[in-house]
Amino acid sequence: MSTERTFAMIKPDGVRRRLVGEVVSRIEAKGYDIVAMKQMTIPRELAERHYGEHADKPFFANLVDFITGGPVVAMVLEGENAIAGWRTMMGATNPADAAPGTIRGDFATSIDENVAHGSDAPDTAERELGLFFPESG
Ligand code: CDP
Numbered sequence: 001m002s003t004e005r006t007f008a009m010i011k012p013d014g015v016r017r018r019l020v021g022e023v024v025s026r027i028e029a030k031g032y033d034i035v036a037m038k039q040m041t042i043p044r045e046l047a048e049r050h051y052g053e054h055a056d057k058p059f060f061a062n063l064v065d066f067i068t069g070g071p072v073v074a075m076v077l078e079g080e081n082a083i084a085g086w087r088t089m090m091g092a093t094n095p096a097d098a099a100p101g102t103i104r105g106d107f108a109t110s111i112d113e114n115v116a117h118g119s120d121a122p123d124t125a126e127r128e129l130g131l132f133f134p135e136s137g
């Protein structure tokens with residue numbers, strides 16, 4: 001067991017659909033600490049760096065347009081095994097595969113607008129937290 005920090009985000013579709021309270025409630029109920037939280041509109045350059053691993057994918061341009069297209073809520077979560085645990089709470093990337101009870105399973109129908117983001121590994125969490133919360137390094 002280890003205490004971890006991870007980067008979590010409610011994407012523009014989640015904010016637009018007024019799901020912030022629902023998602024934050026689930027995080028609080030689970031028991032993770034919300035160490036920092038801010039609503040922001042992601043600048044294009046930050047979006048391209050954040051999703052840099054997908055730069056060659058056919059969905060990259062659409063993804064950057066979407067993620068910069070409205071405000072998001074960005075969070076630093078902390079808790080036991082928070083990295084994998086938050087991914088489990090979000091569910092599979094494609095909502096068609098996401099189990100009921102997960103955020104994507106309960107609230108999303110489209111793979112490109114799937115409500116939430118979470119770092120997928122410790123090195124990713126460190127990189128993404130550095131991009132979005134450089135002050136809490
Ligand atoms: O977000 P997650 O880590 O679960 O998935 P990813 O494979 O790292 O993809 C990042 C994001 O790109 C997804 O959450 C989707 O919003 C988007 N995406 C997409 O629009 N179309 C795909 N075929 C795959 C991913």
Ligand code: MG
Pocket residue numbers: 120
């Ligand atoms: Mg990913």
